[in-house]
Amino acid sequence: MNITRTIKYEADRVKGFGDEVMKVPGCEKLKDCIQCGTCSGVCPLSVYMDYTPRQVMELTRFDFKKEVLSSKTIWLCASCYACTCECPREIRITDIMYELKQRAIHEGVYPRKFPIPVLAQEFEKMVTANGRISEMPLVMKLFMKTDPLGAMGNWQMGLDLMKTGRFSLASEKINNREQLAKMFAAAEEKA
Amino acid sequence: MNSNREELRIGFYVCHCGHNIAATVDCAEVARYVGTLPHVALSREYKYMCSDPGQELIQQDIREHKLNRVVVASCSPLLHEHTFRGATEAGGLNPFYFHMVNIREHNSWVHTDRKEATEKAKALAQAAIERVAHHKALEVKRVKIHADVLVVGGGIAGIHAAMTMANAGKKVYLVEREPTIGGHMAKFDKTFPTLDCAACILTPKMSEVGNHPNITLWTYSEVTKVDGYVGNYKVTVKHKPRYIVEDACVGCMECIDACVYKTPKFEDEFNEGLGKRKPVFIPFPQATPQVVIIDPETCLNLKTGKCKKTCVEACADRMAIDFTQQETFDEIEVGTMIVATGFKTFDAKRVPAYGYGVYPNVYTALEVERLVNASGPTGGEVITRDGRHPKSIGIIHCVGSRDKKTNVWCSRVCCMYSMKLALLLKEHTGAEIYNFYIDIRTPGKGYEEFYNKLLDEGVHFIRGRVGEVTDWAMTPEEEGKLTIRVEDTLAGYVRRIPVDMVVLATGLEPQQDAQDVRRLFNLSCGGEGWFLERHPKLAPVSTFTDGIFIAGGCQGPRDIPDTVAQAGAAAAECLALIDKGYVEQEPNTAFVLAEECSGCKSCIPLCPYTAIAFDESSKVAVINEALCKGCGTCVASCPSGSIVQNLFEDDEVFSEIKGVLAYD
Numbered sequence: 001m002n003i004t005r006t007i008k009y010e011a012d013r014v015k016g017f018g019d020e021v022m023k024v025p026g027c028e029k030l031k032d033c034i035q036c037g038t039c040s041g042v043c044p045l046s047v048y049m050d051y052t053p054r055q056v057m058e059l060t061r062f063d064f065k066k067e068v069l070s071s072k073t074i075w076l077c078a079s080c081y082a083c084t085c086e087c088p089r090e091i092r093i094t095d096i097m098y099e100l101k102q103r104a105i106h107e108g109v110y111p112r113k114f115p116i117p118v119l120a121q122e123f124e125k126m127v128t129a130n131g132r133i134s135e136m137p138l139v140m141k142l143f144m145k146t147d148p149l150g151a152m153g154n155w156q157m158g159l160d161l162m163k164t165g166r167f168s169l170a171s172e173k174i175n176n177r178e179q180l181a182k183m184f185a186a187a188e189e190k191a
Numbered sequence: 192m193n194s195n196r197e198e199l200r201i202g203f204y205v206c207h208c209g210h211n212i213a214a215t216v217d218c219a220e221v222a223r224y225v226g227t228l229p230h231v232a233l234s235r236e237y238k239y240m241c242s243d244p245g246q247e248l249i250q251q252d253i254r255e256h257k258l259n260r261v262v263v264a265s266c267s268p269l270l271h272e273h274t275f276r277g278a279t280e281a282g283g284l285n286p287f288y289f290h291m292v293n294i295r296e297h298n299s300w301v302h303t304d305r306k307e308a309t310e311k312a313k314a315l316a317q318a319a320i321e322r323v324a325h326h327k328a329l330e331v332k333r334v335k336i337h338a339d340v341l342v343v344g345g346g347i348a349g350i351h352a353a354m355t356m357a358n359a360g361k362k363v364y365l366v367e368r369e370p371t372i373g374g375h376m377a378k379f380d381k382t383f384p385t386l387d388c389a390a391c392i393l394t395p396k397m398s399e400v401g402n403h404p405n406i407t408l409w410t411y412s413e414v415t416k417v418d419g420y421v422g423n424y425k426v427t428v429k430h431k432p433r434y435i436v437e438d439a440c441v442g443c444m445e446c447i448d449a450c451v452y453k454t455p456k457f458e459d460e461f462n463e464g465l466g467k468r469k470p471v472f473i474p475f476p477q478a479t480p481q482v483v484i485i486d487p488e489t490c491l492n493l494k495t496g497k498c499k500k501t502c503v504e505a506c507a508d509r510m511a512i513d514f515t516q517q518e519t520f521d522e523i524e525v526g527t528m529i530v531a532t533g534f535k536t537f538d539a540k541r542v543p544a545y546g547y548g549v550y551p552n553v554y555t556a557l558e559v560e561r562l563v564n565a566s567g568p569t570g571g572e573v574i575t576r577d578g579r580h581p582k583s584i585g586i587i588h589c590v591g592s593r594d595k596k597t598n599v600w601c602s603r604v605c606c607m608y609s610m611k612l613a614l615l616l617k618e619h620t621g622a623e624i625y626n627f628y629i630d631i632r633t634p635g636k637g638y639e640e641f642y643n644k645l646l647d648e649g650v651h652f653i654r655g656r657v658g659e660v661t662d663w664a665m666t667p668e669e670e671g672k673l674t675i676r677v678e679d680t681l682a683g684y685v686r687r688i689p690v691d692m693v694v695l696a697t698g699l700e701p702q703q704d705a706q707d708v709r710r711l712f713n714l715s716c717g718g719e720g721w722f723l724e725r726h727p728k729l730a731p732v733s734t735f736t737d738g739i740f741i742a743g744g745c746q747g748p749r750d751i752p753d754t755v756a757q758a759g760a761a762a763a764e765c766l767a768l769i770d771k772g773y774v775e776q777e778p779n780t781a782f783v784l785a786e787e788c789s790g791c792k793s794c795i796p797l798c799p800y801t802a803i804a805f806d807e808s809s810k811v812a813v814i815n816e817a818l819c820k821g822c823g824t825c826v827a828s829c830p831s832g833s834i835v836q837n838l839f840e841d842d843e844v845f846s847e848i849k850g851v852l853a854y855d
Contacts, residue, residue, distance in 0.1 A: 034593070036629040040678030041658020042544070046685040052678050086544065086658065088594035 039083035131174035206265035253282030285328035321850030337526035346374020348743025371478035384641035421738030442481035449505035466568030534744035537591030581691035592698030602698030779821035787833035
């Protein structure tokens with residue numbers, strides 16, 4: 001039996017993390033949480049989560065940054081907004097999940113082979129470079145980075161798509177991409 | 192200025208109100224500044240002016256410094272004008288030589304900038320100093336109080352208040368809009384935490400009310416008009432036709448048996464629609480008065496005129512049935528009133544996730560009260576709408592409470608009544624009972640002990656607000672059941688719990704027509720629609736209208752002990768007024784300067800209190816001081832400026848404005 005310490009000391013908190021999240025527009029109402037668990041009760045994905053959405057809210061509020069950002073919960077959230085609709089305190093739980101996902105990516109603590117963060121990153125890279133999304137190259141990249149063998153399992157579907165002219169590996173690009181780059185740069189600077 | 196009087200000597204006091212004022216206003220600076228103004232003989236700051244030493248200070252200064260005007264800058268006149276007028280009078284001055292400045296509600300509580308707030312306090316103080324110079328000695332008028340009382344609402348609050356006053360020898364009118372008194376309590380099975388049978392403790396009081404020589408009980412009646420003022424209210428009461436001559440009906444119910452509808456067919460309101468009744472019915476066996484009623488919506492004769500009228504035959508010589516009955520009105524005079532119009536329960540359909548109205552086995556708590564009741568639609572047998580005896584029951588707390596999408600408040604009684612129902616259901620069915628709660632709130636005598644009892648009885652408590660109730664089975668044991676999806680927040684797991692019956696602990700809301708009642712009695716409402724007390728701590732049953740008191744669920748959610756205590760308090764407030772015999776009237780009344788009045792009569796129709804009459808002999812308007820409420824409408828409307836209002840005379844108002852503007 002492997003026994004580890006589970007108690008939390010003040011040193012385990014990253015003080016200010018909760019306040020930072022609660023300052024983000026849309027996340028302020030986390031302060032009002034009464035831990036009733038409605039979010040978990042309605043969440044269709046809570047079936048698979050390590051921490052329930054309610055626990056993620058409490059851990060965030062009390063600065064348990066490491067636990068929250070490395071949880072599976074934030075990546076399992078399918079953004080159905082059921083929790084946000086039902087929350088009796090009008091906390092925008094889905095938006096808080098997005099905020100946490102973003103922070104996990106920035107901190108580089110996301111699960112490397114999990115499709116959702118990889119998709120988010122590849123999506124962003126492609127838009128920045130091309131100004132447009134090309135579905136097939138994006139899906140291919142996603143498969144290569146998360147589950148290369150799994151891609152092979154879908155060969156039949158690929159073949160069918162190719163027959164109907166729906167499968168192209170070409171990347172579409174917009175004109176004047178340098179202007180887009182300027183826009184991104186300007187936005188980045190503002191942020 | 193005031194050449195006909197002695198030299199003006201104004202005493203000024205600025206109150207710290209602890210930190211309430213002093214934290215935002217520099218009181219020392221205000222006192223220093225006011226001390227420099229003309230005619231100010233003395234200017235002080237003090238921590239609590241309303242305290243005994245504070246009042247003593249005013250009295251002493253009046254005597255020692257020969258003050259003839261007093262100004263206090265503190266809280267709202269609503270709270271302490273009376274106090275300081277009293278102190279002024281005790282010091283030997285006419286109380287109306289006092290003026291009050293509100294630097295708390297109007298200043299320190301609404302500002303954050305200390306410097307600006309201090310400047311504002313100085314300006315307001317200067318205005319008062321200018322104004323008080325023009326104050327005159329006035330006399331408080333006494334008006335007799337009518338000893339009769341009106342109680343509106345015949346629930347446990349109204350019943351208790353009416354009985355208390357009737358036992359003290361007062362004549363009480365009790366008006367109830369339903370066909371019987373009893374209110375919500377009459378529908379309850381047992382009462383927490385003692386599990387007294389609700390009917391056993393309520394119905395004796397109900398029949399006492401019905402038989403009391405000092406109580407005039409008007410059921411199926413509504414107040415439609417209220418005129419007058421404290422001590423002298425005129426109230427119009429409408430009696431809706433019940434198609435029964437109340438004095439002739441003996442409550443034998445033979446007409447019910449004789450009705451052409453052989454079996455009860457129509458939704459029974461008293462049993463929350465779980466049972467059926469006939470068009471002629473009595474709401475429940477102990478209804479007071481013990482008189483039947485005919486529902487015009489379902490009675491064949493009243494609807495179509497074509498009926499054998501077997502009820503009339505059965506009634507025979509008593510001739511208590513009268514299909515020609517119309518609305519009638521009574522006008523009564525009372526001195527004081529108690530509004531005890533109660534609450535309504537939250538409509539569970541507003542939370543669609545819990546499936547009320549969709550799944551037949553989802554019940555509201557009030558329905559379950561009837562279901563477990565021996566005189567209920569099933570005779571106390573707990574049997575679901577689809578005919579099953581439940582083996583497991585889920586009770587969902589906080590339905591329509593503590594939720595920003597519906598009602599934000601805690602309804603206070605649901606934790607306790609849910610636990611009571613849990614116990615009763617367990618006794619009746621032996622089922623496994625689950626309570627789903629956010630927080631268990633048991634602040635009351637014996638309430639926490641009751642919670643402990645439930646735990647000992649093996650009732651389950653799961654801390655989590657239910658996400659949904661569904662009939663969609665995901666596992667074999669969920670087949671044919673209602674499944675409750677909830678996070679057990681203490682264990683940290685989301686669970687699915689199949690049950691046979693779901694009970695929704697619906698919260699309490701203001702009555703549908705609370706706003707109409709509010710306007711009728713000139714009450715105030717909080718943001719949620721509950722009637723507002725004059726002061727949440729120190730005047731909990733008084734309202735902003737003198738002589739009108741509130742009690743029970745119309746003021747906010749509360750349980751039976753609190754309601755009864757409040758009803759007693761409201762009765763005591765009425766008795767205190769009645770036994771004093773008179774009310775003192777603020778002398779802020781208007782009067783006509785007869786020599787200047789042109790007799791144009793334009794003020795007469797404008798007066799909301801019909802206090803102005805026209806004297807034909809002298810051709811001038813005359814104001815009845817007893818009726819005038821000092822609203823000032825006539826003063827503003829008079830084209831010749833010949834109406835003057837005490838405490839708001841032109842030179843008083845203009846000098847006050849001058850004072851504010853003088854400060855920069």
